[in-house]
């Protein structure tokens with residue numbers, strides 16, 4: 566979609582530190598991390614938000630990519646997935662946050678987000 570920051574990252578127009586990519590999913594580092602590991606998992610297809618998901622869209626590729634990263638980063642013991650919506654969703658392209666490790670203030674991310 567035109568003017569969508571995440572679509573531009575998917576298309577390679579905007580830069581991002583990519584962590585994982587396949588035909589359906591892109592995972593990259595959040596430019597303003599709030600934890601040691603703070604990744605954004607998004608579909609390559611533009612979908613505006615969680616509320617726009619319907620039977621024509623499968624979350625399975627995002628789930629499988631996230632499972633793979635959790636395993637690769639060895640964070641099975643403590644991680645968090647966050648979907649923001651409405652006023653809390655800053656980019657109108659479906660994504661969830663994968664968070665693990667300490668926050669900048671050294672408190673545990675699991676207790677703070």
Ligand SMILES: [Zn+2]
Pocket residue numbers: 566569570571572573610611612657658
């Ligand atoms: Zn988009």
